[in-house]
Amino acid sequence: MSNFVNVVVEDGIAIVILMRSEAANALSIQMLHEMNEALEKIQYDSSVRVVIVTGDGEKAFCAGADLKERKEMSEDQVRQTVALIGRTVSHFELLPQPVIAAINGVAFGGGLELALACDIRIASSNARVGLTETALGIIPGAGGTQRLPRLIGVGKAKELIYTARQLTANEALEYGIVEKVVPSSNLTAEAKALGAEMAKNAPLSLVQAKTAINKGLQTDITTGLQIESLAYSRLLYTEDRLEGLRAFQEKRSPVYRGK
Structure with missing residues (x-):
């Protein structure tokens, strides 16, 4: 304890x-x-x-x-x-x-x-x-x-x-x-x-947004934009991204699972 x-x-x-x-x-x-x-x-x-x-x-x-x-x-x-x-x-x-x-x-x-x-x-x-x-x-x-x-x-x-x-x-x-x-x-x-x-937002998005901001601030804008692009690309094939699109189309709140 x-x-x-x-x-x-x-x-x-x-x-x-x-x-x-x-x-x-x-x-x-x-x-x-x-x-x-x-x-x-x-x-x-x-x-x-x-x-x-x-x-x-x-x-x-x-x-x-x-x-x-x-x-x-x-x-x-x-x-x-x-x-x-x-x-x-x-x-x-x-x-x-x-x-x-x-x-x-x-x-x-x-x-x-x-x-x-x-x-x-x-x-x-x-x-x-x-x-x-x-x-x-x-x-x-x-x-x-x-x-x-x-x-x-x-x-x-x-x-x-x-x-x-x-x-x-x-x-x-x-x-x-x-x-x-x-x-x-x-x-x-x-x-x-x-x-x-x-x-309530996608947990993997929160992780990658934090990474992009914190890492990007330590460098120049060109490198920072590259870091942002890499962070974005890590979300492209996640289940949560697809869930976000479905929820938008179906006009409901998304259910994110961090996957």
Whole structure:
């Protein structure tokens, strides 16, 4: 039985809940291992079409690395833990399914880096976010220096990283860090509704669309268009594509099976 990560699957949506609310859902080593175990199962579960990650409670999505645990580590252990955090954050990005971060409270340091690795971010109105590492004598080490500039632009990202500024949910919306801000009481429902809107579509299409977008953004437009073409071609002979055509002709909702 997992102690720090809970996964609930409902109607094709896997909800990953970080369960260390007493420690602001900080990323302990045990929690990181449990997260990777959960994601490994989700990755290969064809019944899961969309993933939502959120924190237990209303105060914290994830406060980043567990600094109390880190105080007791040797330099080598710190390096290993930082690498583990980076791999775990990237694991969210590398999931084939679309991933929604439902930011239910503070998301600082590695917590915001985790959210940045997701496809879409929805924040509760009481959330606060920031890459605060420079105030602690370090820098973002789990992708923050790379993902934030790609999301909001280089100048704005440098401003936030250099200042270690903490933003309110509405400020994060203005910067383009989150796509939507909702009342705390509506966060889970909003995330599930968005997930359901995605999950009704062809699951293989979601996978290939995510692949085309993420891979294409890392290269020039010509190569990106080639990546898109390859992703499109993988869907040509799928049963779901034929089902989509039949459903359109028959004026009914398609029933996709991920085949």
